[in-house]
Amino acid sequence: MTSMNKLLLIIKREFLSRIKKPSFLLMSLLTPFLFASLVLTPIGINKSNFSETTVMVFDETNSFGQLLVKHNQDKYVKYELQTTDAVLEDAITKYDNQDDVVVLRIPDNFIKNQAPVVELFSDNTPGIYLLGKVKDDLFEWRKKFIVYSTFKIDLQEFEKKMNSPVAIIFQGKGIDPQLKFFLGFSISLLLYMLIIMYGVQVMRGVMEEKNSRIVEVLISSVKPKTLLKGKIIGIGLVGILQFALIIIFSISLLALFNSIFEVDTALMVQNQLQMLDNPGSNLTEIGATETPLFNQQVQDYMSAISSYLPTLLLTTPVLFFLGYYLYASLFAAVGSALDHDTDTQQFVLPITIPLIISGSIAFNILDNPNSDLAFWASMFPLSSPIVMTARLAFMNLATDWWQVLLSVSILIVTIMVLMRISGRIYRVGILMHGQKVGYKTLWKWFRTKN
């Protein structure tokens, strides 16, 4: 029996033994829901987190306060104008123990003063959001008030003209940047999750073989490197299958969600990301059809996703597999060195740190996917699988194919080097029991001749 046949046999066992488990299908089905909850939960938390606060406005200018109250649309901050005969001190005493009421005094020189100052009275320290909101509103409306009083124009008309939203209808090549952002984000997140998950599975698989002592029987039939390669490839194929299933289930779920609730899911994600930057901001209503851009997107998303599918299905699995292979080779070396799960932490952490960093780079370069950082991070082998996946949605493969090819080539060379290093540690480690293993021991094993 050739070495190749043995390799195939090992791959088959690793693959089948995992996909036969009910947890495999369950995980594939649940992940899209998990992602949905990842998006929806913070929105829910945000909504429940911000309670409504009433700002009692004592307006000594006798005109500015009206403007503030009339045009406020914030969900969480309400302005209530006090009558001219109300006494400030009474209000301060009255609302002393109420967390959801603050008192605002706008002095009569507020408009004229070059350095306008207001006073805010509250028994508790008001939240940053409230302070920011009041400050922004005062700044904004003071500006408008001065323009209005200088030029004597109709404020209603003025507002209407000033507040029309600007829509960008994307006419460039490829799919819409909004959707790209969504795809880049979710697919690189999925890749990150699967690389860690399946890398750890390789580590556990190696530890299982070592600790159950089956490994000595196995390596009396096959070379350790064949066994290791078979394990990594077999588990990697499970990862690719799961990746494909998650994408298929997610797209089906998205389509189902869109058609049943007429909800723009991509917009939900957009809102979610916006909220991370600016919590409590007025979100675009989900399902709203106010702006022509989103209206058009809702109709085009499904066809846009299907146009991106070939790139997604051809390139992403390759990047996943290579990224996984690279990290799995490191996880395998760790698994071969250790006897107990509890010892894994000191070795697993240094492996996951580059992954976490590349995840954070991937997320941050989505705003500027063609920056220098984005380019180099998508070439550096420890970060390239995740960062390149995030960039992929923004790239025009017809012209940028060389970047993907270069990144993949660097990855392959790195994998070959790492597999040699890990393989040397692995072949010694799997036969060692009861040793306290540190980095020095790994170095010693690496240098040991077979």
Place this chain on the structure above:
Amino acid sequence: MEYIIEAFQIEKSFSGQKALNGISLKVPKGEIFGLLGPNGAGKTTFIRCLNRILLPESGQIKIDNSEASDETRLSIGYLPEERGLYKKMKVGDHLIYLARLKGLPKIEAENQTSYWLNKFDIGKWQNKTIEELSKGMAQKIQFIATVIHKPDLLILDEPFSGFDPVNAELIKQEILEQQKNGVSIILSTHNMSSVEELCTHIALLNKGEIVLEGEINDIKTQYAKKEFEIIFEGNMISLTGALWTGFEIVTHEKLKNGRLKVSVRATGQNDLNDLIKAILPSCKIWSVTQKTPSMHQIFIDHVKDVEEEENDVENKNDINE
């Protein structure tokens, strides 16, 4: 004589420590060969070299007249001392998998699996997972996995450890049957009674070197201390007189039936014949037996001797320094 294994000057070291220090060994074909030695003597390292789990730094290993290679190890069945199975895998699938890794075609692997499971009366467990089996049953599966691909050479490292007496006997009979079918067997064990019972040849390893090797009967004769036991009727004084030259009396006791039992050690070159000649005129002999040492005793004595010699050398070196 044909040999299944011919090893020449095998050397292997770990972190500068010699685990095998120029081992040369020949294992006769079709025999059960005992590989003995204290813990850390290098037995497992040597076995791993035969299996190519480890590669020797120097020396040559021939398996059935061919240079040891990835091909030759397919004809070896190896049962390591520390052995295990995939807990979540089904019994049948597991055996088929291991058999196929040893090069058996799928159908043949399936047939052999059924044959062996039925032979060991565990056929109905074929679709159960390994974790559902009792320890004894799992050990039977491990043994089946070792022999399923019909190897020419079996290497069994402590095959009886953990077995209850019934299963140990079953495995013992199976080993004998394998030998009858022409399979050569290397038995690495500390269990000296099984060595005496099964092995025809042995090699004793200590500190990476072979300190004793050969046919078990020859070794026993060689290490017999020329001690004899005589049971006779007669006078103790006249027997002592008869043994005056060439023998010394170690112990003596009077038996219930009035006869005397004497332990005698030969000094010089005298043997059993000389003893009989010497005592014949002085008493009525009922029995004379030459005491043969057990393998257990030879093992202990030999390992102890080597250690004492080394200590002597070390002490001398200390003095010289």
